[in-house]
Amino acid sequence: MPLQLTQKERTLLEDQKTHEEICIQKYTNYAQQAKDPQLKQLFNQYASQEQQHYDTINQLLQGQQPILGGNQGQDLQQQTQQIQSQPQAGMTYQDDAVLCTDMLMTEKFVSGTYDTAIFESANSPVRQALQHIQKEEQQHGEGIFNYMQQHGMYNPQ
Template identity: 55%
Template sequence: MQVQLSQKEQMFLEDLKSHEELCIQKYSKYANEAECSNLKQIFQTLASHEQQHYDTINQMIAGQAPSMSQGQGQQSQGMQQQGQGMQQQGQGMQGMSGTQSQGSKNYSQNDFNMVNDMLSTEKYISGTYDTAIFEFQDKNLRQALNHIQKEEQEHGEELFNYMKSHGMYNVQ
C-alpha cells in the first residue's frame, strides 16, 4: 500500500534512519572490540536487528507501509530468551566466585563502556520513536514505528540484564 508522507513525517523518518545507521555502526564496531564472547554475540545480534529497522524505515521513506510479519515477533521472543539465559549464566558466575565484595568486578572497563554507551543510545532512540509515533497520520506506519520502539526497548532490556548479571549495574 502506497502512503503519502507529510514533510514532517519525512523528516522524522530521516532522523530515525540516521539513528538506526549509527546503531548498526556502533554495534558492529563494539562486537569486534568486546572482550566477553557473550557480549560480542549480543552486539552482533542487535546490529542485525538494527539493520532490519533501518530497512523498514527505508521502506517507509519510499512511501510503503511495511507489513509487520510474525518472524519479527518470534525474533523478539528469541532475544528475550537469550537475555534470560545470559542473566542466569551471570548469576551462576557470581555464585561460583562466592560473594563479591563491593570493589571487585567480573568485567573489563572497555566492555562496561561499550555496553553502557549502547544502553544510553537505546534509551535515547526509544524516546525518539515515542515522539515520532504521535506525529504519523497513517495507522499502519504508527504500528510499524510502535513495533520498532518495542524492539528498541527489548534491546535496552537485554543490555541492562547483561550489565546487571555481570555486576555492572547496581540496582539497590
C-alpha cells in the same frame, strides 16, 4: 496502495533512519571491541536487528507498508535470555562496561525519539511500524541492562 507520508513523517523517519545507521555502526564496532564472547554475541545480534529497523524505515520512506514479523520481538527476547544465561567466566571487563553504558544510553535516547515519531505520525501503518521498532529497541535496552546487572556493571538501588 502506496503510503502518502506527511512532510513531518518524512522528516521524522529520516531522523530515525540516521539513528538506526548509528546504532548499526556502534553495535558492529562494539562487537569487535568487546572482550566477553557473550557480549560480542549480544552486540552482533542487536546490530542485525538494527539493520532490520533501518530496512523497515527505508520501506516506509519509499511509500511501502512494511511486513512486520509478529514474533520477531519475542524471538529476540528469547535469544537474548539464552545468551545471558550462558555460563560466565566470572570476570568483568572495564572496557566492556563502558561499551554497555554507551549502548544503554543510546537505546534510551533512540527509544525516546521513537516516542515523538509515533505521536507525530498521521498514518496508522507508520505508527504501527514505529511502535514495533520501539518495542525491540526497549528489548535491546533491557538486554544490555540485564547483562550489566549480571556482570556487576550496574547496580540499581
